[in-house]
Amino acid sequence: MSIAIKRLSNVGRAKDYLELTKPKVVALLVLTAWVGMMLAVPGLPDLLTVLAATLGIGLLSAAAAAINHVVDQRIDAQMARTYSRPVAKGRLSSKQASSFAFSLAITGFIILYSLVNALTAWLTLASLFGYAVVYTMFLKRATPQNIVIGGLAGAMPPLLGWAAITGSVDGHALLLVMIIFTWTPPHFWALAIHRRDDYARVNMPMLPVTHGIEFTKSVICLYTALLFIVCLLPYLVGMSGAIYLLGSALLNLRFMQHAWKLKFNPDSGSAMATFKFSIVHLMVLFLLLLVDHYIKVAPIYVS
């Protein structure tokens, strides 16, 4: 094989390994962990701890994503959205992907345990277990509430970030977990409506398959309303100020508007538009928490 061709195939292989880690999902997970770290203390947290925690949480999340590719390879191979994934297509073997996941997990755990603290290391490992084992191997195939329960693992990063800095589990961090926990169902079910036939073909009991598209749309509306309320909590407990309150209200009104359109006036793009907006919503919401933390505007209390 010529050097040029060899190089090209190495680049392809590196891309496949990167794809295993679901990099965009992990990027958003790490952002939420990072916000947890910054909100844990009034000023700036210790830089070395932030770097180690970011790396450790990122590596364990990436490992969880890679395990998901191995476990789900048969169903991935049958769905239009996932059929060309590296393990499903056979570009990487199960053994290669599993060894990769194991290396990421061990490295991440050692970094967290030795450079951050034991609590964060164990909680992050528990989150990996929650997603890669409890959700992927069991819940996903068992109940349409799979993503509601399994969503807890993906909601954990702000608490992991917070624990990395303080060494404890704080009530304020739990509010951030509640936000992502409530956000996950409208995030996923909007996509599941668009991909309903894929999920039906592989017998995955996703809500639009088991309870129908109209019911799922109604539940999405309810969850976006619930999310509006849950997002008020950081302001109501005095953790965040007016910038967050205003931004969060606007983001949630827009999310509710997407959900309303999806239910009562849909076109062929409404489900994907709602799914895509969910990602912008969570990203901007967490950036707002960060901005608000550093530029505190006096809270508007009614006494």
Ligand code: HEM
């Ligand atoms: C159990 C909980 C969750 C489920 C079932 C779920 C499901 C999904 C699915 C099926 C996709 C499409 C992936 C693709 O097309 O390859 C997706 C995309 C995405 N999810 Fe989630 N998700 C969950 C939680 C989360 C969490 C907690 C975050 C971040 C905090 C997140 C961030 C994202 C992002 C950024 C994308 C876009 C990825 C891309 O465009 O490549 N998700 N999600």
Ligand SMILES: CC(C)=CCC/C(C)=C/CC/C(C)=C/COP(=O)(O)OP(=O)(O)O
């Ligand atoms: C350590 C830690 C914080 C772990 C959490 C890791 C993690 C990657 C959470 C994100 C959840 C997610 C992308 C679910 C989709 O899985 P799916 O199987 O339903 O979607 P797919 O069909 O696209 O694979």
